[in-house]
Amino acid sequence: MPALRRSEWYDLARDLNWNLSYVTEDEAFPEVMSNNYGITPNEKWWAWDEPYKVSYREYVHNQYGKDASVYSVNSVIARSRMFEELDPGWKSAIVAHYGAIAVPEYLAGLGESRMGRFGRAAAWRNMALFGTLDETRHGQIQTYFPYTLLDKEPRMDWAHKALHTNEWGAIAARHLFDDMFTANDAVSTAIQLTFTFETGFTNLQFLGMAADAMEVGDLDFGALISSIQTDESRHAQQGEPTVRILVENGYADVAQRLVDHMFWRSWHVFALLTGLSMDYYTPLEHRSHSFKEFMQEWIVKQFLDQFRDFGLEPSWYWESHFLPELDWYHHALHLGVWFWRPTVWWNPDAGVSPAEREWLEEKYPGWNDTFGVYWDTIGDNIRRGEETKTLPETFPMVCNMCQIPVVTPAGFRAGKLESPEPHIHIHEGRQYVFCSEPCKWIFQLNPSRFAGHTSVVDRFLGGEIQPPTIPGALEWMGLSPEEMGQDATNYAWAYEGLEAPGAAAS
Amino acid sequence: MALFPIQGIYQDDFVVLLVPIDTEDPMTVVAEKIAHHAAGVRVPPAAGELRIKYQGELLDPEVTVVDAGVPPLGVLQAVTG
Amino acid sequence: MTTMRRRKARTWSLLGEVKRKPSAYEAVTAKFHYHFRRDPAPWELDPEMAFNRWYLEHREGSPFNVDDWEGYRDPAKLTYKDYVTLQHERELYVDGLVDRFEAVDHAASYSEGWTDTFKALIVPLRFPVHVLQMASLYVGQMAPSSFITNAAHFQAADEMRRLQRIAYWTQVVANAKDGAIARTETARDPWERAEAWQPLRETLETMLVAYDWGEAFVALNLGVKPAFDAMVNVALRDLARRNEDEFMALLCEEFDRDAARSRAWTTALVRYALERDPTLADVVNGWLDTWAPKAIAAVEAMGVLFEQAPEPVAGEELGEMAREGQREIAGAAGLA
Numbered sequence: 001m002p003a004l005r006r007s008e009w010y011d012l013a014r015d016l017n018w019n020l021s022y023v024t025e026d027e028a029f030p031e032v033m034s035n036n037y038g039i040t041p042n043e044k045w046w047a048w049d050e051p052y053k054v055s056y057r058e059y060v061h062n063q064y065g066k067d068a069s070v071y072s073v074n075s076v077i078a079r080s081r082m083f084e085e086l087d088p089g090w091k092s093a094i095v096a097h098y099g100a101i102a103v104p105e106y107l108a109g110l111g112e113s114r115m116g117r118f119g120r121a122a123a124w125r126n127m128a129l130f131g132t133l134d135e136t137r138h139g140q141i142q143t144y145f146p147y148t149l150l151d152k153e154p155r156m157d158w159a160h161k162a163l164h165t166n167e168w169g170a171i172a173a174r175h176l177f178d179d180m181f182t183a184n185d186a187v188s189t190a191i192q193l194t195f196t197f198e199t200g201f202t203n204l205q206f207l208g209m210a211a212d213a214m215e216v217g218d219l220d221f222g223a224l225i226s227s228i229q230t231d232e233s234r235h236a237q238q239g240e241p242t243v244r245i246l247v248e249n250g251y252a253d254v255a256q257r258l259v260d261h262m263f264w265r266s267w268h269v270f271a272l273l274t275g276l277s278m279d280y281y282t283p284l285e286h287r288s289h290s291f292k293e294f295m296q297e298w299i300v301k302q303f304l305d306q307f308r309d310f311g312l313e314p315s316w317y318w319e320s321h322f323l324p325e326l327d328w329y330h331h332a333l334h335l336g337v338w339f340w341r342p343t344v345w346w347n348p349d350a351g352v353s354p355a356e357r358e359w360l361e362e363k364y365p366g367w368n369d370t371f372g373v374y375w376d377t378i379g380d381n382i383r384r385g386e387e388t389k390t391l392p393e394t395f396p397m398v399c400n401m402c403q404i405p406v407v408t409p410a411g412f413r414a415g416k417l418e419s420p421e422p423h424i425h426i427h428e429g430r431q432y433v434f435c436s437e438p439c440k441w442i443f444q445l446n447p448s449r450f451a452g453h454t455s456v457v458d459r460f461l462g463g464e465i466q467p468p469t470i471p472g473a474l475e476w477m478g479l480s481p482e483e484m485g486q487d488a489t490n491y492a493w494a495y496e497g498l499e500a501p502g503a504a505a506s
Numbered sequence: 507m508a509l510f511p512i513q514g515i516y517q518d519d520f521v522v523l524l525v526p527i528d529t530e531d532p533m534t535v536v537a538e539k540i541a542h543h544a545a546g547v548r549v550p551p552a553a554g555e556l557r558i559k560y561q562g563e564l565l566d567p568e569v570t571v572v573d574a575g576v577p578p579l580g581v582l583q584a585v586t587g
Numbered sequence: 588m589t590t591m592r593r594r595k596a597r598t599w600s601l602l603g604e605v606k607r608k609p610s611a612y613e614a615v616t617a618k619f620h621y622h623f624r625r626d627p628a629p630w631e632l633d634p635e636m637a638f639n640r641w642y643l644e645h646r647e648g649s650p651f652n653v654d655d656w657e658g659y660r661d662p663a664k665l666t667y668k669d670y671v672t673l674q675h676e677r678e679l680y681v682d683g684l685v686d687r688f689e690a691v692d693h694a695a696s697y698s699e700g701w702t703d704t705f706k707a708l709i710v711p712l713r714f715p716v717h718v719l720q721m722a723s724l725y726v727g728q729m730a731p732s733s734f735i736t737n738a739a740h741f742q743a744a745d746e747m748r749r750l751q752r753i754a755y756w757t758q759v760v761a762n763a764k765d766g767a768i769a770r771t772e773t774a775r776d777p778w779e780r781a782e783a784w785q786p787l788r789e790t791l792e793t794m795l796v797a798y799d800w801g802e803a804f805v806a807l808n809l810g811v812k813p814a815f816d817a818m819v820n821v822a823l824r825d826l827a828r829r830n831e832d833e834f835m836a837l838l839c840e841e842f843d844r845d846a847a848r849s850r851a852w853t854t855a856l857v858r859y860a861l862e863r864d865p866t867l868a869d870v871v872n873g874w875l876d877t878w879a880p881k882a883i884a885a886v887e888a889m890g891v892l893f894e895q896a897p898e899p900v901a902g903e904e905l906g907e908m909a910r911e912g913q914r915e916i917a918g919a920a921g922l923a
Contacts, residue, residue: 001682002686009758012769018714018778022788056747057682063671071668113727114728126747133667141615144611150598160599161599161600171631174630178638182630183629377548392543396521397524407520409515409519409522420515421515431577433513449632451633452633461524
């Protein structure tokens with residue numbers, strides 16, 4: 001072991017800030033790649049200080065150990081029947097996770113590389129280099145694991161191809177992650193990827209999912225996720241010093257706006273992915289908390305601490321729009337994903353057997369009076385053998401920001417919104433549809449960043465999807481008949497608690 | 507006779523739908539086309555006569571989208587009176 | 588669970604009907620850049636927004652392009668797991684090297700003359716190496732295939748590796764000889780103002796703003812690095828050995844193992860491109876006409892520091908090593 005401790009020489013590896021003279025600061029750090037928001041010259045960024053320090057040699061020694069152990073868990077499990085015996089709902093949760101998260105994590109490596117080149121302090125660029133390596137790891141490990149399961153579940157193919165397709169969830173993932181880091185300047189990325197999304201959501205989600213996975217007996221996924229989580233806290237830290245510099249230079253309003261923009265966007269995709277898996281896909285006996293409880297105990301608490309610690313305010317929509325959505329938004333998305341199940345690459349688990357509905361009613365009082373009614377109607381059609389009535393014949397409207405179906409009517413039905421109608425906005429003669437005030441606000445903040453984009457519905461109406469039918473759209477989305485989502489338990493939930501199938505035809 | 511897209515919301519449904527109608531459909535037919543995707547599908551069929559509400563006003567059952575000045579992707583709610 | 592039983596899916600469907608089963612390297616590297624040449628634009632935002640324009644101009648719009656980059660392979664076939672395993676083992680070796688020379692208090696044995704050369708030539712090196720780290724990341728984030736991106740990102744990490752070993756030993760020498768050696772100014776002032784360093788800084792700063800991805804790659808890996816690595820990994824190795832600094836000599840030899848990997852994937856990429864479009868040789872050589880001479884001039888300007896050492900390396904010798912470095916890789920790449 002080298003004699004000097006890291007702290008004795010570490011500053012020599014990061015005091016690498018210098019005054020450019022052969023090219024200008026704006027040429028070497030152009031605004032498109034590194035928006036300084038008026039904080040110039042670069043010297044003002046040199047005070048950037050990472051709380052969590054690591055050297056190159058420590059990094060490769062630690063990461064070697066992590067990969068060696070987690071890959072060995074995978075190789076042992078690959079030979080077992082563990083995957084086959086997993087609960088169908090849980091299997092759907094990880095098939096959805098791999099498709100929506102694996103390649104995007106690799107993409108985050110491009111966002112980190114962006115900060116590694118265009119970050120305005122050497123210490124920041126160094127941390128971003130480790131972040132680039134971390135995200136390359138996360139992308140590769142979360143494609144290798146599903147790759148080893150292809151023979152057992154062909155839908156694992158989506159871990160690799162999802163972002164190549166125009167499946168509506170893949171479009172929503174691309175739109176979110178390009179806005180957050182792949183097509184975002186270095187300064188905004190530090191605040192929106194690391195400070196908002198990673199520190200605020202995924203760092204905690206990975207903790208929650210690792211615990212759930214162990215509960216469910218999915219040692220493979222549990223080892224994977226907990227190993228990934230240990231990297232997250234390191235590179236997620238880049239946001240703190242960046243926010244500090246903005247606030248100290250009198251730009252707290254810029255930091256606030258960047259956080260408010262990305263918190264809302266992260267919340268909607270998080271509700272779609274994690275809300276469904278926690279409240280509907282995870283087996284009832286293994287649910288340690290409801291999605292709302294997880295959000296309140298972890299995400300809400302974490303963010304309120306962060307807002308306070310950094311001199312920021314809770315987002316303007318916090319009380320009026322965000323907290324109320326905890327009660328209904330993901331329930332509506334679950335209904336939408338299940339009813340439009342052929343448009344997703346996993347098998348949605350309805351999660352509404354009598355026992356599960358009891359749990360939902362306990363965790364969300366009034367659930368049966370609102371969402372329960374939809375499931376009763378659908379269950380009746382299943383029991384009458386009218387499966388076609390439980391499958392879509394048209395499209396939902398899709399939000400021109402988050403690209404997720406517009407479920408404002410569910411919010412109105414649950415007594416949380418004044419109107420069932422979406423939010424319409426005309427910009428340069430074109431009509432845009434938004435699912436919420438905050439999504440519309442994000443668009444209005446920076447229209448030129450989003451205006452020319454077309455949602456699935458825009459493309460359908462624009463004639464891009466031919467033939468303009470549901471089957472035509474399914475093919476356009478890249479789903480083969482075998483991959484189109486089906487009810488995870490073959491409608492077993494519709495018969496549970498009844499003497500014999502069809503006995504209780506109303 | 508021309509295809510015309512509207513945003514349809516059936517009373518008590520949970521989602522806003524893209525519903526293709528025809529420029530010559532009276533509102534009674536528009537209501538049926540919206541109901542087709544929700545009544546008895548996700549929501550028990552509503553009791554009573556279905557009307558179309560546009561920008562807070564109940565439209566005359568016989569008018570068309572053209573008569574009522576509803577633009578493409580106008581938001582129409584199918585509600586019981 | 589209605590799992591569809593179709594013929595055993597041996598690999599990702601995007602890799603098509605492959606005879607042999609793809610390697611783990613290909614399974615976690617192939618076709619991750621779905622955004623390259625994506626219609627209407629790489630990123631799922633307004634097709635005209637600034638970032639989409641940047642990539643369409645500097646990547647899709649680069650003259651250094653072929654019909655399909657996905658056939659390229661890094662000869663070392665490094666996945667992340669392979670990279671950290673490889674460098675874990677190499678860093679254990681260098682840890683042992685440090686232990687061995689710290690045990691004999693090697694730094695204290697530095698002569699006054701060699702300490703001056705260490706201070707003037709080796710201490711400021713961490714600045715240009717940091718620029719190479721930044722430049723490698725730019726090539727990585729702009730490359731049209733994940734096979735190239737990953738190689739460039741690992742190269743950036745290799746530059747940090749080299750830099751941190753120089754930084755560590757700088758502190759050891761400062762503790763043994765003169766505390767001022769470890770002050771930031773001791774490295775930054777020469778880098779910003781000393782005559783010998785200005786051609787190198789000028790070359791590296793202007794290279795940082797060569798934003799076309801092909802030019803960024805060629806300037807860095809075919810122009811600057813071959814000359815710079817010849818100076819640090821070869822000439823400095825010889826200089827150290829001549830002045831009985833076996834530790835620095837062994838360290839420079841270790842750095843060259845990483846540089847050799849860079850030369851290998853660079854050569855393979857240029858050969859791959861020329862096989863698919865021989866006219867690209869003119870494009871690459873066009874850029875080299877700009878960057879190769881600048882890199883040579885930058886290294887030659889450093890000659891005075893090599894000549895001031897108690898046992899010098901002559902400026903001509905240094906210049907020749909740098910030119911040889913460039914000739915070698917150009918030849919291996921099929922450009923000569």
